[in-house]
Amino acid sequence: MATTGTEEFTLDTAAELAAEEGGGAAIQGRSPWVLAARRLRRNYVALAFLALFLLIVVCCLLAPVYSSHISGVGPNDTNINGTIVVNGQKLDVVSNGGITTLGNGQVKVVPAGVPIGPQWFNAGGKYVLGADNLGRDLATRILYGGENSLQIGLASAAITTLLSIVFALLAGYYGGVVDWIITRFFDLIWAFPVILLGIALGTALSINGFHHFGLDVSGSSLWIPTAVISYVYIPYIGRPLRGQVLALREKEFIEAAVAQGASSARIMVSEILPNLASSILVLFTLIVANTILTEAALSFLGAGVQPPNPSWGTLISDGESDIVTAPWWSIAPGVAIVLTVLSLNVFGDGLRDALDPRAKVRIEH
């Protein structure tokens, strides 16, 4: 995606930036963070997508408000036999049918079970995006589903990033046997396709939950998909960070710290970690998009969020069988996923351009 290949993102150094702005004095004393923020502020596309992402997050966080003040139902409230009034007309939320026996085992059937379609705001906020076959309000479920998807995506990205940092610091700093063990561990995870590993772990853990090491997590808990996704992405962040630690470890300032008698822990936390900050921030932003997509895929395949809890993935899966007669059921959560992931990716690219300008070539693929 070559979204940021414009001229301002080719600025590599403070000096170049200063030159472009017409004088070296203007940037004297500014930290790399300030410079990065300045670059980011000028990337309107990235900022627009950041705004979009924040808007989605806010909407999802307001799900309980929507549920109590607009739709009037919870995400899992069924209403198979219910009716609503639209423009003075009474409509079944889920269509009724009937059977008449004709003899010889044959019967006449009036089909039933077709859910009501989007009512927009003609029914006082009820069934804005229609219902599913259990009569549940789709708009409410999409908002709650988004909350679950974002929660899993962000939490798993945070956990995987944290674990990756620890592994990368240990492997890169100590090297030797520690490095060998940790990199083999990365290889082990990397050897499996993400989705395959996610399905295997997600299915196994969702059956009986996790009840070891003093933890008591039920199979339907959101922590199951969160933990699974966190685990499968460790090498995707751990490997590049380890490479950077290996390079940093050979720098003069580390040698100086060692000469001054600083402990290993102090060197890792105070000397190396700050130098990884920009990479971590970029990688975190980009991995969130991946974890959200993985959550959707696992939930779609039944190995993620367990029903009746909604997530965007489970909602698409639920609507799959009715895609012809009730396409909105799958399309609406699909659009939500596309917008979220797109906004995170575009913003993530913008952030990388701002924090790590030398990476400009890598993103132009």
Next chain:
Amino acid sequence: MGAAVVAAGLALVVTACGGGSSSSSASASGSSSGSGSSGSIASTQGKTFPTLKVAWGDTDYMDPGLSYRLESWQLFQDVYLTLVIKQHANGPAGAKIVPGLAQSMPTVNKAGTDYKFTLRKGLKYSNGTPIKASDFEKTIVRDFKLNSPGIGFYSNIVGVDPCEKSPTKCTSIPGIVSNDAAGTIEIKLKQPESDFLYVMSLFFSAPVPPTTPATPQGSPPPPGSGPYYIANYSPHKSFTIKRNPHWQKGAIATVPDGNPDTVQGTILDDLAQSAQMVASGQADYDENLLPSDRLAQYQKKYGSQIKYFTTPSTYYFFMNQRLAPFNNIKARQAVNYAIDRNQLVKLRGGLGKPTQNFLPPNYPQFKAINYYKYDLNKAKQLVQQSGTKGQAVTVYTISDVSTDKAIGEYLQGVLKSLGYKASIRELAGGNYFTIVGNQSTKAQIGFTDWYEDYPYPTDWFNVLLNGEKITQIHNNNYGNVDIKPLNKQMDQLAALPGSEASSTGTNSKWAALDQAFVVKNASVAPFLNGVLTSFFSSRMNMSCDVFDDNQDDFAQFCLK
């Protein structure tokens, strides 16, 4: 051997001539064929056409010794014949037992423990090998060697015990005595068995050539003994059925000679795609159920090409009586009161009829139960009284069939509203029954359904609710229902001689069992009897369609 009685009397219920215990043997058995009553075959035959194209649901095997799915059995009815068969006729008549490979109904001794069949003469398999009496025993032995899912049906045959202990080492069954020269097959039973002739109509006992290896066959399937044979089978993809070149027209009056010369089948699990093949004229018949979400649409556009049939099936929730909270009868009653059966029918697209009975309504043993009126408040009170409120309950259901999934989620919602901490576990259909049928899964409650193997209550109560048949794995009694007095009653009814199997008194006893399980013990929560669809292309003549106990009989299909 005592006075022989005609097993035709046993044609049970369905023939409405049960109880004829005293009639003389030979004459009635000689009334052979039972073809006279079928009638329908004559009216649909002689309308041959070159090729029938069908869209078919996925099959498990194309080997009669192994297959235990309707999709296969529907094809087998015109390919693999058994000594006695279910009549190829519409409605209840389609469950009547009539002679197949046997020239007449068997003679049975007075005790109901000795069945003698005589094979028709001159029959050949599709590969030209003559069909011999001894092939029958060899077929049952092959079933054991294959560890067939059907071997349990033969546990009452004398001398079968070593085969049951070591199925793969089975070499002969002393209780089956064959005489190739005379064409006779004598089957000795340990004790009378009321449903034995129905068991004999199952395809597990359909003779295959003695040279057929005791390994799963499929490419190609074993040679056929009926008017057709399966020439080609590609698992999960396609099959081709052709006429048996050694079949003599009219060889068996109860079996149609068949109208299509060739049947080309495309195997599809996707209901929408399957229906679309017929709608677009690429296939003439859709064996799969029409997708519930498009039912209205298809009915509007192709109404005259769709038929609906009630089936001998019951959809119900099992409740594990070895585990809390459903080891408490009040909790089980609460579920029965709390489920709205009309809503559940709706979730199946309207393709069902609400029921509270375990037995399907087309059985003469059926006596309608109308006990559980939907009453959520009463259900809540029962849960309160049971002291189980707040307990954790996991609902099991099938994930890849949207209607089953919705039914499971509905039940979860109901249990939550009753005050349980209900969660749901959705499993793929291919593994579902293996997992919930494994005791180590400890499935508390869940969705299940049953489509009869044969139309007699033993196939329901004794298979699904008899505590003596509970197993550690592959358990069909998912709720571990084990009520000693009812077990005894079931055993007694199952051990009745065929002549008493369908008497009014016996029927009443089965109906009382239905009542005892559903009302008195709330052992299960039945909610609907399924309705199936048959969808034909516009070139097919719908009046030729015969929906028998093995569903639509392709051999009788004809063109307009």
